[in-house]
Amino acid sequence: KKVGLLGIPFSKGQPRGGTEQGPQAIREAGIVEKLEQLGTQVCDHGDLTFDYIENDTPDGNVKNPRTVGHANKKISKAVSDIIYNGQLCLNLGGDHSMAMGTIHGHAQVEPDLVVVWVDAHADINTPLTSPSGNIHGMPLSFIVKELDGYVPTVKGFEWVKPCLSVKDLVYIGLRDVDPGERWIIEKFGIKAFSMQEVDKLGIREVMEQALKAIDPSGTRPIHLSFDVDALDPTITPSTGTPVHGGLSFREGQYIMEELANTGRLNCIDVAEVNPSLGNKEENTLTTETTLEVLNKCFGQKRGG
Ligand SMILES: CN[C@](CCCC[B-](O)(O)O)(CCN1CCCCC1)C(=O)O
Ligand SMILES: [Mn+2]
Ligand SMILES: [Mn+2]
Secondary structure (H helix, E strand, O other), X not given: OOEEEEEEOOOOOOOOOOHHHHHHHHHHOOHHHHHHHOOOOEEEEEEOOOOOOOOOXXXXXXXXXXXXXXHHHHHHHHHHHHHHOOOEEEEEEOOXXXXXXXXXXXXXXXXXXXXXXXXXXXXOOOOOOOOOOOHXXXXXXXXXXXXXXXXXXXXXXXXXXXXXXXXXXXXXXXXXXXXXXXXXHHHHOOEEEEHHHHHHHOHHHHHHHHHHHHOOOOOOOEEEEEEHHHEOOOOOOOOOOOOOOOEOHHHHHHHHHHHHHHOOEEEEEEEOOOHHHOOHHHHHHHHHHHHHHHHHHHOOOOOO
16 A cells, blocks of 8 residues: 655644754654565655634633644645555654544545554543643544533534544543543543553553454454653653653564554554654654654565
């Protein structure tokens, strides 16, 4: 399958500037060359541009609502087009609020998709449970059908159609979950493999159980939303909300190898790379690690 590369230089889902430099940093680390070396054809769709919305005052406690809402409407359309053209869509972020648009867009073409959310965080606060008002901690709440009655309308989000069921979502890597998110995960029985399960079961068992939980028949299209802060901050330091005790380099690679083995990876987000938060060495380490983990999605074999 050809890979459709889409840059999403966006940062307004959180307060720290710099994630808009994520796409460039990952490109400069050689993502296109790496994919082509693996025999993968790459169609680079360039970077999306986003309109400046003035007077984007908070809606309730939600920050930059119109900017984030409008951006994700554009993201959704761009991803839909790429998937519709039969390409594997690789979205380079940008903060994780982009995943509302990428999953929404993917679901317009593949309504039967399942989501693997690899992250230190659950990113499922509603506007009412969020302690920060930063939308990168809320993207899933706007697209999960079962939360429809719990999410107030937010300026700029009128276009969103919930398109994901909680039974089609699985978390891997959780280690910093807010009380409201804990309540939602519990209430709706969302499958979640926190770092405790990773330690207890081992990553092999986690992947087996995770995929069996959301796709027992082994037939459904997979959307991977990969927040680089899922990995341990010692290997991806340049990110906005680092949390100790993350996935190791090898665990990250194993997750991607198992997803690649399904042959059903259709759409991949790479979120929360923030070059402005690290020094040169930290930024190089972050993008090199991201590439070495990500290339396992595209058939790079550790055994040669
Ligand atoms: C855990 N929830 C946070 C972080 C969301 C991270 C988004 B991601 O895309 O990087 O995963 C943090 C909320 N805490 C902030 C510090 C005080 C306690 C609450 C939020 O703001 O919702
Ligand atoms: Mn995170
Ligand atoms: Mn995230």
